[in-house]
Amino acid sequence: MKPDTRRRVLSACCILGSFVAWEAICLAFGVSDMVLPRPTQAVYTLVSQFPAIWPHAFQTIYTTLVGLGLGILIGVLLGMLIGSSRLAYDVAYPMLVGFSSIPKVAIVPILVLWFGAGTVPAILTAMVMCVFPIVVNVATGLASTEPELQDVMRTLKATKLEILWNIGLPRTMPYFFASLKVAATLAFVGTVIAETVASNRGIGNLMMIASSSFDVPLVFAGLFILAGLGVTLYIVFSAIEARVTGWAVRSDDFVSNG
């Protein structure tokens, strides 16, 4: 067996094993499914109630992706501004740090007050959650661009915009993708928070209703869906990252693609 395949099989076994252990412990100690349902119960609920769960899952995916998209747009623009201007850095950084320290649960009621309950507050919460890591990383990437690389462009009398486009942005890509993986998972957190507080659709809402009627397996089914969605998004971004920023990790895939 190749070392690479071996590694993958081994890690898959370990992950699967942890679920098996969970199952076994629940069975061995007779844990009530009101307290901690077995993984098989959660999966069974997931499959058997899929038609009812699906619209909620779709709602969550939809709001998260829109929120993430907006977050990326605003985060990149703000990061570019902060990374290339000293004044913007001094003004925006303290404000950003302050803003991101606020628990996002606290702003959902305000958003509901402004936009009403439903999709919009969820999208905005997801956006707010994921903006901060993107801004910080893009700004750091831009600010840490090697002066030598900029000198190359300056002797060619490149404009600021040309330097940004040809040096700053490509240089920032690894930082951007690193933040994207964090942001993608945070966006789910944001959506679910807003759905729990003020929405009648989405996985967050589903889980809240399920827990109020003590349907704990359904709560866990919701958690599984969220985890699955998070992992999927992470994989998607990792794949894009490997293609776009292979130069940063010197991967051979990148070379054959390039």
Place this chain on the structure above:
Amino acid sequence: MNQALATGVAPRNPVIDLERVNVTFGGEKNKTVALAETSLRIEKGEFVALVGPSGCGKSTILKLVAGTLSPSEGHIFVTGREIGANEVRIGMAFQNPTLLPWLNIRDNVMMPLKIVPPFKHGYAKKKKGEYRERAEALLAKVGLSGFGEKFPWQLSGGMQQRASLCRALIHDPTLLLLDEPFGALDQFTREELWEIMQNLWIEKKPTVLLVTHDLKEAAYLASRICVMQARPGRIIEDSTVPFARPRTIDVSFEPDFVSLTQRLRERIVAVRAVKEQQP
């Protein structure tokens, strides 16, 4: 000199003309004079080397000419117009190859064509054809044919430096600025690159300003050598190098060559010694 100052921005012949340039760093208390009352004229097609101890302002002159640093006093004219106002095409190679890690060698070499007019007009259309061939042809001249698709980190230091030279020359610069581009290489690679550099210069005849602390390199490549001293930085000697071109590495073992480098060496050692006595 005074007359030249009086005429101001009138067009003149030399490609580079520094007139009584002062460069100082720091405030009143800890003022460092990087360059004092320095005047330097370089005619079209000359290959001038600046040598001297570290901290003598060699690189400062290069930065002034490249336009990345402004003088505290004095004027700098490039192709007859004050620096900043002109459209002169400058190519520059640094001690580090400074290739962009996300571009392959060919795209790195083609980068100036994307930025510098008139090449940048129609770049998108020409980059697959005309410009690509141009880059490949230049890469072939420095012995890098077939490496266009490689990425910088897949090449050795010497090969990266060759690519860096190609990038400095791809847009047919009027003025080539070299900031110790061979400094970090081993002796044999360095000599190989001297020869390549000389051939490129003979073929394209750009005006070259080379900063180096390798006297052999200066004597081999340049047609004129300016010796500088440190604190305050100024040019203390300006001598022409008479050897016929194309020079081979064997020239460097001839008595004339050896005595030239010896003399330059003594000059630099002497100004260093004086400086050390009066700290």
